[in-house]
Amino acid sequence: MAAAPGPAVLPSLHKWASTAPAHLRMSGFAAPSRPLYWHKTGRMTPARGTMAGRLRKIIGALALAYCALAGAAGAQDFRALARLDMARSGIADAGGAVEITLGISQPIPFRAFLLDAPPRLVVDFSELDFGAAPVAALGTSRAVTALAWGPASPGWTRLIAELSAPMAVVEAWESTGVSPQIHLRLEPVSAAEFVATAGAPVATRWQLPEPAAVAAPRRRQTGEAPLVVVLDPGHGGVDPGAEAGGLAEAPLVLGFARELKEVLTRAGMHAVLTREEDVFVPLEARMSAARAAGADVFLSLHADALAEGEAAGATVYLLAAEASDSASARLAERHDRGDLLAGVDLAGHDDEVAQVLMEMARAETQPRADGLAVALQAAILGSGLKMHKKPVQAAAFSVLKSPDIPSLLLELGFMSSEADRGRLVDPVWRAAMADAILAALQAWAVVDAAEARYLRQ
Numbered sequence: 154m155a156a157a158p159g160p161a162v163l164p165s166l167h168k169w170a171s172t173a174p175a176h177l178r179m180s181g182f183a184a185p186s187r188p189l190y191w192h193k194t195g196r197m198t199p200a201r202g203t204m205a206g207r208l209r210k211i212i213g214a215l216a217l218a219y220c221a222l223a224g225a226a227g228a229q230d231f232r233a234l235a236r237l238d239m240a241r242s243g244i245a246d247a248g249g250a251v252e253i254t255l256g257i258s259q260p261i262p263f264r265a266f267l268l269d270a271p272p273r274l275v276v277d278f279s280e281l282d283f284g285a286a287p288v289a290a291l292g293t294s295r296a297v298t299a300l301a302w303g304p305a306s307p308g309w310t311r312l313i314a315e316l317s318a319p320m321a322v323v324e325a326w327e328s329t330g331v332s333p334q335i336h337l338r339l340e341p342v343s344a345a346e347f348v349a350t351a352g353a354p355v356a357t358r359w360q361l362p363e364p365a366a367v368a369a370p371r372r373r374q375t376g377e378a379p380l381v382v383v384l385d386p387g388h389g390g391v392d393p394g395a396e397a398g399g400l401a402e403a404p405l406v407l408g409f410a411r412e413l414k415e416v417l418t419r420a421g422m423h424a425v426l427t428r429e430e431d432v433f434v435p436l437e438a439r440m441s442a443a444r445a446a447g448a449d450v451f452l453s454l455h456a457d458a459l460a461e462g463e464a465a466g467a468t469v470y471l472l473a474a475e476a477s478d479s480a481s482a483r484l485a486e487r488h489d490r491g492d493l494l495a496g497v498d499l500a501g502h503d504d505e506v507a508q509v510l511m512e513m514a515r516a517e518t519q520p521r522a523d524g525l526a527v528a529l530q531a532a533i534l535g536s537g538l539k540m541h542k543k544p545v546q547a548a549a550f551s552v553l554k555s556p557d558i559p560s561l562l563l564e565l566g567f568m569s570s571e572a573d574r575g576r577l578v579d580p581v582w583r584a585a586m587a588d589a590i591l592a593a594l595q596a597w598a599v600v601d602a603a604e605a606r607y608l609r610q
C-alpha cells in the first residue's frame with residue numbers, strides 16, 4: 154500500500170516568493186493590507202463574541218504588534234530569538250482542511266497570506282529559528298504538496314507551503330503562555346474565491362507608509378536637526394468625538410492643531426499633522442504616519458467629554474497599562490471605539506503578545522515621554538492656564554503605543570465643562586496654549602538631546 158506522498162522540500166524560497174512585485178518582496182515588509190483578519194474576506198467575519206471573533210482580535214493584535222515593531226526592530230536590538238519546537242509542531246489534514254501548528258519558544262509577530270500560481274501559503278515570522286530538523290519533519294498532508302522555510306531578510310524568516318488546491322486561511326492565531334504556539338487552519342475554496350483573497354500584503358488599506366519608511370532605523374534626536382513634532386488631532390470624519398454646546402471635538406482640535414503647527418513651524422520645528430481635514434484616520438494609521446514622518450515626538454490633541462464635574466482644565470495623558478482612574482479608563486475606551494465606527498476592529502490590540510514585545514522598546518521611550526509631560530505641565534501652568542486638578546494622568550490610549558516615539562495625549566480641555574468650552578473657542582486662550590506647548594517642547598528637546606548625546610558616548 155502506498156503511503157501518502159510526503160511534502161517535497163522546495164529548492165529555493167526565493168523562487169516561490171518572487172512573483173510579488175519587487176517592492177513587496179522580503180526586503181521591505183509592507184504592513185499587511187489584505188490581512189487575513191480583514192472583515193471583507195468574509196471568512197473571518199463571525200459575530201462579535203464568537204470563538205472565531207476572538208481569534209480575529211488576536212490576529213489583529215498580532216498585526217499591530219508587527220506594524221509597531223517593524224520599525225523598532227530594525228533600530229533596536231531586541232530581535233526575537235524564538236525557536237521552533239518541532240515536538241509541538243506539525244501539519245495535519247482535517248477532513249478537507251489542513252492545520253499547521255508551530256510550537257515556539259516565545260511569542261513573536263507573524264503574518265500569513267496566500268499567493269497564486271501555484272497556490273501557496275506564506276507565513277512570515279519576526280525571526281523564528283527553525284532549527285536543524287528538516288522541514289519535512291513537520292509531517293505530511295494531502296493539502297500541502299511542498300514545504301520550504303528559511304531566512305527571508307534580516308530579522309525575518311518565512312515558511313512557504315505549496316497547496317494542492319485553492320484554500321483560504323480561516324484561522325491564524327498565536328497563543329501565549331508557557332507553551333506558545335502559532336496555529337493556522339486552511340479550508341478549500343473555489344478558485345474564484347482564492348484569487349479574490351490571495352495576494353502579497355500591500356500597504357493600501359490603512360494608508361500606511363511605504364516599507365522603506367517603516368524599516369528605516371530610528372535615531373533619537375540630538376538637537377542637530379529641527380525637532381519633528383507629529384500633531385494628531387483626534388477623531389474626524391465619521392467620528393466627531395465629543396459634542397456639547399453646539400461644538401464638536403474633531404473640528405475643534407483640528408483647528409487648534411493647525412494653529413499649533415504654525416507656531417511650531419515659526420520656531421523652526423518641523424510639524425506634521427496626522428490629518429489635515431475632517432476625515433477618519435484609524436489609530437494605527439496615526440501611529441504609522443508618525444513613524445513615516447520620523448517623529449521625535451507624537452502629541453495627540455483632544456477635548457473629550459466626561460460626566461459633569463469630573464473633568465475641567467487641560468490634562469496631559471501618558472500611556473499606562475492601567476488607567477490611573479475610572480474616568481481615564483472610559484476616555485481610553487471611547488477613543489478606541491472610534492475605530493469601530495469605521496469598521497476597523499482594533500479591539501484586541503492589548504493582546505499579551507503586543508504588550509510583551511512593545512514593553513521592551515518602551516523601556517527607553519517612556520521616561521522621555523514622562524519628561525515631556527512634566528515640561529508640558531510646567532509650561533501650561535507657568536502660562537497661567539488652567540489644568541485639571543491632576544494635571545498628568547495615565548491611560549491605556551492605543552494611539553500612544555508607538556514603542557519608540559515619545560507619545561503624549563493632551564486633553565486641551567473637556568467639552569463637558571462649560572468653562573472649558575469657553576476657553577477652547579477663545580483665540581487668546583488658544584494662542585497662549587500653543588505658546589505653552591512650544592515652550593515645553595523646546596525645553597524638553599534640549600534636555601532630551603543632551604541625554605541622547607550622553608548615551609551615545
Ligand SMILES: [Zn+2]
Nearest residue numbers: 387455456457
Ligand atoms: Zn477625543
